[in-house]
Amino acid sequence: MKPKDIQLKLMWRGASQRLAFVETEKMNVYVLQVMSILQQSYCSPNYLYYLLPGEPKTIREADGSKSQVVLVKDGEAFRKLWEDAVQNMEEAIGQLRQVQTYGVTASRFLPYVSMLPAFAAIRALVKALPAERRLGAQRKLRKWYWASVFTSRYSGSVESTSARDFLDLKAWFDDDEAIPGAVSEFERRFRDIDFANETKSGTSIYNGIFNLLAIKGAKDWINGEIPSAEKLDDHHIVPASWGREHLGGSRINTILNRAPLIAETNRHVIGDRLPNQYLPELMTDNGREHVLAILESHLISAHAVDILIRPNFGPGDFDDFIAERRSTILSAIEDLLIKERLDLPLNLRDLDARIEKIELALRKCIDEELAGDASAIPHYVADKVEERIQKAARRQASSGDDDFSRLSRKLEYFDLRELQDLIQAKTLWPLFNESFGSKEGMAIKFGQLAELRNGIRHSRSVSQIALKEGEAAALWFEGCLKTRLATPV
Structure with a gap:
């Protein structure tokens, strides 16, 4: 690029230290890809050519005619775009290193290096949005990021995937209903992820789980502190030596049998001992509840601990432990990433989960x-959600789950206030009067619960009054719906 007055090697030397956290030899190319995505929405090698200053690019107009444009006017414009791309990449890496949000504590735990250009370019889109829209866009960005990680989206043709995701996210930022296919697929199929066969460190799913453990604040089992990246070991919960003797193959190496601990704990305190040898000692010395709390930060449930400390621990017990931990990890993915409770304080996170259970119980009620009779819904109530249902039906037509005629299916698209409208409809209220008492009293409780729910889910501040009234309303609904909350909904 020297003929164009661009000394790219010199420019890269000036930028390389700013991006040194990520260990890759392709970072200079990734910076160019960020430039290309932001300028022309594509980043394949052929498209990088058009970043040359003064280089014309032929484009096809809407009417089919062709014209030429110059994306980068001169060397000065190139240097400005380069600096912007470096800045965007630096900020993107900084965000990924935010433990509470993305959990990338070291370069080796980055799920996809090749995903960085798309992530940085999409973040640049968010920054360019009006201030009032950025918070919602950031939430969409995070959901897309985790969907990409846990569906191994960037394991194939990276350039075309980056371009498609950039355009999809751009559309989603403008239209809440334009949910990218990658996100929808993740939400539908995340429970099918084969964690048991994720046995090699460094894959996106393997590292994604380690990131999730970092977000959860996984603590060392001996000193109770969160391990720093440089001191962290990838610990086998059930020892690898036991696995070689009793399991064979690589099953013992599954991410479901791993935990981040400091090297000293892993190598010198625990060593090759089975959990049923050292966990009882820890509980005796520190108390069962304290030890369970630390293990819970690793997404190891109390039931999983009980399995680990079984006497004569054998292959069947190992399978039981793996199944239980898989269930706990899936619940964490659903709770923190899909239902987006990651940013909530613990008290609001728990309240949000309670409100969701109440909504599910209301739908079941x-x-x-109504005995499953969708025709019983008054038209003025049904009309409010029909457009929402039709959009969902079109979006999910290819998934095979398109029976939107069932009442239970339709009710999934009713929000809290619409459920209230349905229950208190004149023709239907006699069916619910016994459960909820007076219509006026119920309306007050719906209002209090809805205010709290909206504050939580739209990231608005929740006043102490709204919090207390919302908590009281939740208790009231839990009393009214006690039998339905006691059974799966």
Whole structure:
């Protein structure tokens, strides 16, 4: 690029230290890809050519005619775009290193290096949005990021995937209903992820779980501190030596049998001992509840601990432990990433989960009282959500789950206030009067619960009054719906 008055090697030397956290020899190319995505939405090698200052690019107009444009006017414009791309990449890496949000504590735990150009370019889109829209866009960005990690989206043709995701996220930022296919697929199929066969460190799913453990604040089992990246070991919960003797193959190396601990704990305190040898000692010395709390930060449930400390631990016990931990990790993915409770304080996170259970119980109550008859919904209530249902039906037509005629299916698209409208409809209220008492009293409780829920889910501040009234309303609904909350909904 010297003929164009661009000394790219010199420019890269000036930028390389700013991006040194990520260990890759392709970072200079990734910076160019960020430039290309932001200028022309594509970043394949052929498109990078058009970043040359003064280089014309032929484009096809909407009417089919062709014209030429110059993306980069001169060397000065190139240097400005380069600096912007470096800045965007630096900020993107900084965000990924935010433990509470993305959990990348070291370069070796980055799920995809090749995903960086798309992530940085999409973040640049967010920064360019009006201030009032950025918070919602950031949430969409995070959901896309985790969907990409846990579906191994960037394991194939990276350039075309980056371009498609950039355009999809751009559309989603402008239209809440334009949910990218990658996100929808993740939400539908995340429970099918084969964690048991994720046995090689460094894959996106393997590293994604380690990131999730970092977000959860996984603590060392001996000193109770969160391990620093440079002191962290990838610990086998059930020892690898035991696995070689009793399991064979690589099953013992699954991410479901791994935990981040400091090297001293892993190598010198625990060593090759089975958990049923050292966990009882820890509980005796520190108390069972304290030890369980630390293990819970690793997404190891109390039931999983009980499995680990079984006497005569054998292959069947190992399978039981793996199944239980898989269930716990899936619940964490659903709770923190899909239902987006990651940013909430613990008290609001728990309240949000309670409100969701109440909504599910309300839908079950309505479905049962109406005997599954969707035609019983008053038209003025149904009309409010029909457009939402139709959009969902079109979006999910290819998934095979398109029976939107069932009442239970329709009710999934009713929000809290619409459920209230349905229950208190004149023709239906006699069915619910016994469960909820007076219509006026119920309306007050719906209002209090809805205010709290909206504050939580739209990232608005929640006043102490709204919090207390919302908590009281949640208790009231839990009392009214006690039998339905006690059974799966």
